[in-house]
Amino acid sequence: MTSSMPPRHHEIADDLRQQIITGRIQAGERLPSEATLADRYSVSTVTLRHALAVLQREGLVDKIHGKGNFARRPHRKxxxxxxxxxxxxxxxxxxxxxxxxxxxxxxxxxxxxxxxxxxxxxxxxxxxxxxxxxxxxxxxxxxxxxxxxxxxxxxxxxxxxxxxxxxxxxxxxxxxxxxxxxxxxxxxxxxxxxxxxxxxxxxxxxxxxxxxxxxxxxxxxxxxxxxxxxxxxxxxxxxxxxxxxxx
Structure with a gap:
């Protein structure tokens, strides 16, 4: 029987997205390190980076080299x-x-x-x-x-x-x-x-x-x-x- 559960990185992206949209994570706020987030969600850093990549494509997270990942305010369409x-x-x-x-x-x-x-x-x-x-x-x-x-x-x-x-x-x-x-x-x-x-x-x-x-x-x-x-x-x-x- 095939599982219909979404990939783990999509679940993580959904959770972080909700936190950004609701303001629990403020625009401009630096997210915890990738290692910390991976540990929090009990996944590998590779899986965690896939989740962040989803949010980066959506414009909700900016990755700044050498500084980390930062939340962005959702763009108004x-x-x-x-x-x-x-x-x-x-x-x-x-x-x-x-x-x-x-x-x-x-x-x-x-x-x-x-x-x-x-x-x-x-x-x-x-x-x-x-x-x-x-x-x-x-x-x-x-x-x-x-x-x-x-x-x-x-x-x-x-x-x-x-x-x-x-x-x-x-x-x-x-x-x-x-x-x-x-x-x-x-x-x-x-x-x-x-x-x-x-x-x-x-x-x-x-x-x-x-x-x-x-x-x-x-x-x-x-x-x-x-x-x-x-x-x-x-x-x-x-x-x-x-x-x-x-x-």
Whole structure:
């Protein structure tokens, strides 16, 4: 008969996770040594390290070489609502979630020429955004639009904040069509550094392309969120023809 009991290191991870989440182990507090924890749970140090590795991947424990393992406050997740880069209203309403923005004029190269369907060297307005909650980065976005559609005053400057943000988008009114491509992948070194990701294994990368009623591509957005700090929601609205067919 096969046992359904979870591996011992998962049981240990569950117990330590609960202590961190409930505050019995405070954020920033150093955990007992690995040898002490192994003795406490009556397991080998190898098993104990497997348990800590689970929590490190979840962002609940940081291992600092030469110093030990430290508890971290659980990251609060934000919700990305597909379709126009909208953030969940409850998330966006919190004044602690803010977005810093840097705008610049750049020339289209490589992937941008394909996404925006423009010749190499075409002028684009670039908006580089970082969303932060309580000083912790929650997402990166680079938004590109043709220069003739750029709001007045775009150039090489920084905006300290857009205040409470409702979406990662620049243009109004809404475009006629939006296509989003979503994938999970390892972060680039620059992304890992900007998002302070530590041992988080992957990011959610979203490429959004918007077109107007004439079919012109008017915006391309490259968004990156740490996998442990984001939930993405996509809603499909059937057309009238589809409803009639199903009826």
């Amino acid at each position: 934000i919700v990305y609502v597909g379709g126009w880069g909208t953030l969940d209203p409850w998330t966006a309403a919190e004044t602690s979630l803010r977005v810093t923005v840097r705008s610049a004029t750049v020339r289209a190269e490589g992937r941008l020429t394909t996404l925006l369907k423009v010749p190499t060297g075409s002028l684009l307005a670039e908006f580089s955004c970082v969303s932060l909650q309580g000083g912790t980065p929650h997402g990166l976005a680079r938004i590109y639009i043709p220069n003739d559609l750029a709001p007045t005053g775009v150039g090489d400057h920084d905006s300290p904040s857009w205040g409470p943000i409702t979406r990662f988008g620049v243009l109004d009114p809404l475009p006629a069509d939006i296509r989003e491509t979503v994938c999970a992948r390892p972060p680039t070194p620059d992304e890992a550094s900007a998002l302070r990701m530590g041992s988080t294994p992957s990011v959610l990368a979203i490429t959004r392309v918007a077109t107007d009623t004439t079919g012109r591509t008017i915006e391309a957005a490259l968004l990156v969120f740490p996998g442990d700090r984001i939930d993405a929601v996509f809603t499909t609205h059937p057309t009238n023809d589809e409803r009639q067919t199903q009826g």
